[in-house]
Amino acid sequence: MVINIRRAVVGDAAEIVRLRAVMLASMDEAPPAPGPWQESARETLRDRLAEPQDAMGVFVVDKPDRPGELAAVAVGTIERRLGGPTNPSGLTGYVFNVVTDPGYRRRGYSRACLEALLDWYRRRGVRKIDLRASTEGEPLYRSLGFVPTTGPTMRLNLPPAD
Numbered sequence: 001m002v003i004n005i006r007r008a009v010v011g012d013a014a015e016i017v018r019l020r021a022v023m024l025a026s027m028d029e030a031p032p033a034p035g036p037w038q039e040s041a042r043e044t045l046r047d048r049l050a051e052p053q054d055a056m057g058v059f060v061v062d063k064p065d066r067p068g069e070l071a072a073v074a075v076g077t078i079e080r081r082l083g084g085p086t087n088p089s090g091l092t093g094y095v096f097n098v099v100t101d102p103g104y105r106r107r108g109y110s111r112a113c114l115e116a117l118l119d120w121y122r123r124r125g126v127r128k129i130d131l132r133a134s135t136e137g138e139p140l141y142r143s144l145g146f147v148p149t150t151g152p153t154m155r156l157n158l159p160p161a162d
Contacts, residue, residue, distance in 0.1 A: 003109060
């Protein structure tokens with residue numbers, strides 16, 4: 001079976017956000033509540049997909065039986081950090097939002113989208129790529145060469161400014 005992968009376009013923003021909610025539900029074991037985050041995400045996608053700089057890679061597979069709907073997506077960005085011994089250029093990729101619609105799983109769609117994203121990184125000289133894996137996504141990532149990192153991950157969520 002041939003899987004048709006394509007670059008996302010501005011008109012895909014709503015479907016990508018719908019699939020993002022599917023991914024967040026699988027990671028948090030509960031669907032995210034609807035809210036302003038969705039419009040903000042759609043706006044960010046519309047802006048980033050329209051940029052000529054190409055700093056966000058978004059690859060999708062359309063549902064073969066439902067025109068206008070997406071079956072799968074993989075999204076990644078490139079950040080320029082300070083270089084170091086293992087990454088002299090400082091270019092670092094971050095993969096997020098890899099997900100397949102539940103009714104279209106086990107067909108290789110997420111793998112195809114992620115492989116297209118990894119090729120996109122290679123063409124841009126990115127050699128270090130990070131991601132956060134869900135339990136169900138971990139076998140896919142390992143099969144593509146991702147390994148757990150050694151350092152502890154920490155996070156600070158600042159409250160909104162008054």
